[in-house]
Amino acid sequence: MFTGIVEELGTVEAVEDQIDAIRLTIRATTVLEGTGLGDSISVNGCCLTVVSIDDGTWTADVMKETLEKTSMDKVHPGDRVNLERAVTAEKRLGGHIVQGHVDGVGHVVRRTPSEHWEVVEVSLPADVKGGLGRYLVDKGSITVDGVSLTVVEAGPESFTISLIPETLARTTLGFRGPGDRVNLEADILAKHVEKLLAAHTPQKQENNS
DSSP states (O other), rough: OOOSSOOEEEEEEEEEOSSEEEEEEOOOOHHHHHHHOTTTTEETTTEEEEOOTTTTTEEEEEHHHHHHHGGGGGGGGOOOEEEOOOOTTTSOOSSSBOOOOOOEEEEEEEEEEOOOEEEEEEETTTTTOOOGGGGTTTTTTTEEETTEEEEEEEOOEEEEEOOOHHHHHHHHGGGGGTOOEEEEHHHHHHHHHHHHHHHSOOOOOOOOO
């Protein structure tokens, strides 16, 4: 589990094609502190398992399922990526509960800068069953490329977020442009509420007359 508070920007060192998977090597500093083999690190919102650590880099295997459902299929050496270690019991929950299980891939639609922040509109993926928009509410939480953010305005096909200078400087969202793909994860609490309500909602009876 993660909080969506990015700890550092890492750099993709190498991408090894394994036909139905890739082996991803990332250069980092902060997230390697206290990290061991088998630990989890969020990379642009994707929960990956550390399989090796070597001289300022760490490696993870990214399976076909992840490549098909996230933006990880387009990473290249030199790319910057958002990194966060799994949350521990003594850590402050500065963002919200993030699983690192990407629901779909959206696209940056437009950026509108202002004096002290920047408003970014992100499209919602059309290929997600039922649509992700049902989980979004104004002032609710959304994870974009592993960053915990507050929804400014939720729509059926897109949503907007406001990025403060700190977020722009410390995450990949500072340089994502229109058309760029971003990983999205809806609030897990909204998903549980939906399922619980569905279980207690009477099903409509078909009229056989």
